[in-house]
Amino acid sequence: DSWDERVGVAVVGLGRIAIDEMLPAFQRSKHAKVVALVTGDRDKGLKVARQYNIPESAVLDYKDYDKLAQMPDVKSVYIALPNHLHLEYTVRAARAGKHVLCEKPMANTAAECRQMIDACRKAGRQLMIAYRSQYEALDRTLVKMVREKKLGALKEFNSVNSQNMGDPQHWRLKKALAGGGALPDIGIYCINAARFLSGEEPSEVFGSIWSTPGDARFREVEESCQFVLRFPSGFSATCSTNYSAHKSQMFRLNGFEAWADMDPAYAYHGNKLRITRVVDGKDQTTEIPAGKTNQFTLMIDHFASCIQQNKDVHTPGEEGLQDQRIMDAIYESARSGRVVKL
Ligand code: NDP
Numbered sequence: 001d002s003w004d005e006r007v008g009v010a011v012v013g014l015g016r017i018a019i020d021e022m023l024p025a026f027q028r029s030k031h032a033k034v035v036a037l038v039t040g041d042r043d044k045g046l047k048v049a050r051q052y053n054i055p056e057s058a059v060l061d062y063k064d065y066d067k068l069a070q071m072p073d074v075k076s077v078y079i080a081l082p083n084h085l086h087l088e089y090t091v092r093a094a095r096a097g098k099h100v101l102c103e104k105p106m107a108n109t110a111a112e113c114r115q116m117i118d119a120c121r122k123a124g125r126q127l128m129i130a131y132r133s134q135y136e137a138l139d140r141t142l143v144k145m146v147r148e149k150k151l152g153a154l155k156e157f158n159s160v161n162s163q164n165m166g167d168p169q170h171w172r173l174k175k176a177l178a179g180g181g182a183l184p185d186i187g188i189y190c191i192n193a194a195r196f197l198s199g200e201e202p203s204e205v206f207g208s209i210w211s212t213p214g215d216a217r218f219r220e221v222e223e224s225c226q227f228v229l230r231f232p233s234g235f236s237a238t239c240s241t242n243y244s245a246h247k248s249q250m251f252r253l254n255g256f257e258a259w260a261d262m263d264p265a266y267a268y269h270g271n272k273l274r275i276t277r278v279v280d281g282k283d284q285t286t287e288i289p290a291g292k293t294n295q296f297t298l299m300i301d302h303f304a305s306c307i308q309q310n311k312d313v314h315t316p317g318e319e320g321l322q323d324q325r326i327m328d329a330i331y332e333s334a335r336s337g338r339v340v341k342l
Helices: 016-028 042-051 062-070 083-095 110-123 137-147 182-198 295-309 317-336
Strands: 007-012 032-038 076-079 099-102 127-129 154-164 204-210 224-230 236-242 244-255 258-262 273-279 282-288
Touching (some): 007 016, 007 295, 016 032, 032 042, 110 127, 127 317, 137 182, 137 273, 137 282, 182 236, 182 317, 224 317
Parallel strands (some): 076 099, 099 127
Antiparallel strands (some): 154 244, 204 224, 224 236, 244 258
């Protein structure tokens, strides 16, 4: 698209994901352009603005957020704030007439997710959750293979998404800011992948959480969570997520006739997909070539073209709400020691 036709975006919160991945991806996008920044750190904002040719007048503080309503160039916001702020900044954006691309997890509770969906619906604006894996070319290839029954009937999904958290003061380790620990931050990728790969919704969950006693990082939120999602067809997802382990982000999707391995599965770059099937009585493995375009750019282009063409987005608020309902059920199961029906 020409520069004028592109969807103008205000990036809200200049942290790791915004600076390292999304701003460069917006620059590569064909349909979107960053035209404003919202930050509590004006010096950082001005530096980023210079780097991306954004006028100084379009660098706003959070207290000036509602002024976006008077900036017609800004058609949408991208919210990259800590989880507890997603609700407020989505609702205010919708009231200002802006479409919203919001980071995962959508919010801290299912009730907050519902408020976000309602606010955007009332304002007639799109709400999309930044489930980048659903835009990764390898995942899209795998979904197509599954739908074409290339793996046979799906039976099992096994996935680990773990990393090591350092600073005990980080907002991700504060319950009020993060909503929980490893589960909503990284375990959510396993839940979302089990759902979008199978195209099925779980009917019951069983879960358990653990924190090492005395570890200052895990006073408020869980260190690790293990859970099983059971789906009506008999497909199941068995997953583990840990905030205190060497980085590991993989899954195996096992069908009646073949399996798919992704390792890494949830990385920003360099994901790898292999398919193994029996040929002449022996396992034969094929590696699927990686896509040319990065998942962040594909996600942004999808969001912007849906706005331009007034089409529904692929990962709307309802998608975030469903993952939140499942996470709530996992926590309830961990508390009660019982299987929880959805
Ligand atoms: P960071 O801590 O790196 O950045 C968050 C930014 O939010 C800060 O830099 C700050 O920006 C702003 N902010 C406003 N209020 C606060 C506050 N009270 N405490 C801390 N920061 C505040 O986080 P991430 O970039 O890693 O994560 C942001 C969101 O993106 C989260 O929801 C996270 O789950 C999600 N995320 C998604 C990923 C994905 O792959 N889809 C990967 C990583 C994160 P400023 O200084 O400009 O005001």
